[in-house]
Amino acid sequence: MSQKKIVLITGITGQDGSYLADFLLSKDYEVHGMIRRSSTERYERIEHLKGKVELHQADLLDQHSITNLVDRLRPDELYNLAAQSFVPTSWDQPLLTAEYTALGVTRILEAIRLLKPDTKFYQASSSEMFGKVKIYPQNEDTPFYPRSPYGVSKVYGHWITVNYRESYDLFACSGILFNHESKRRGIEFVTRKITLAAAKAKLDPSRKLKLGNLEARRDWGFAGDYVRAMWMMLQQEKADDYVIATGVMHTVQDVAELAYAHVGLDWKDHVVVDQGLFRPAEVDQLMGDASKAKKELGWEPEVSFEELIRTMVDADLERVKAEKK
């Protein structure tokens, strides 16, 4: 029988799920991923993991499928990364967002509580819970003021995790992660939208890019660094909540300046502001204080903002060149 630790990752086809699977394989885990049924199998981010991870169909909306999966696998650790994660979509589909991103968390916690209460649980909470902040930087004690149906759903997911820890003594952690990016980031998120556009503009300098609020400020880190923090949380003696962030803030305009400069172009010649891309309620600025994670987990980010954006542009250049061929 296998002596390896068994882990279940929901959202394994997403950015973080794919990096976490890479990381846990390197730690010799037996990695299982939960995927939802689709008419086409588009697992681009985990293509390289074929044969190394086992995939199982289940859905955040379906209690039975989750319960059966937990019963079958009896995981040592479960990372709940699945969610409707794009903030603008949460205004278009507020109920679905709540079903996935809020109630989905309870469905997983219920399965653990009833079937395998010693499973260590990680919930993917978000800096979007802080929303309209007045205190800088934000830490574990900063009050929440979410500004989107997504942010509101994540506040629910956070508190239900804390509540199950306190009510049932589950080992349940909430990682409050600030924005983290990579070459595997979805193309609708602003960093990747910009790095892909800059790469395309390098090949076709007539290309323009429509963006919304250039003044929005975020604390952007590298996804690979952040999945390491998730794992560290579950290796502690006691379950707790941690902010994960770099502590450095940049504007959307900074991302554009850096990305276009990296391909020898001036962002001002390419970026067009489109009022239609502004949000009904914006989160103007976020910057995290990860000193608790640094002290208790020994976690530090390793990739700087500049290195992150340049790496993303380079990866997108490779991609667009390959597509052109």
Ligand code: NAP
């Ligand atoms: P992502 O790339 O959008 O991935 C989301 C994952 O959830 C995908 O694998 C998706 O599957 C899956 N999913 C969505 N609905 C599902 C359902 N009904 N049943 C089963 N699976 C479902 O997100 P990410 O950037 O990796 O983020 C991971 C988690 O961290 C999310 O919960 C996100 O809200 C949270 N978070 C992200 C950040 C960040 O900056 N990236 C920061 C804080 C918190 P498909 O491939 O089938 O769509």
Ligand code: F7E
């Ligand atoms: O927007 C502004 C936009 O969509 C960042 C998710 O992973 O991180 C992510 O949420 C900022 C916002 O990420 C465009 O208004 C300007 O202020 O890249 P984003 P997000 O909304 O911060 C958090 C932590 C999560 O938890 C989420 O799951 O950029 N912005 N122009 C734009 N944003 C987009 N997407 N597109 C634009 O054209």
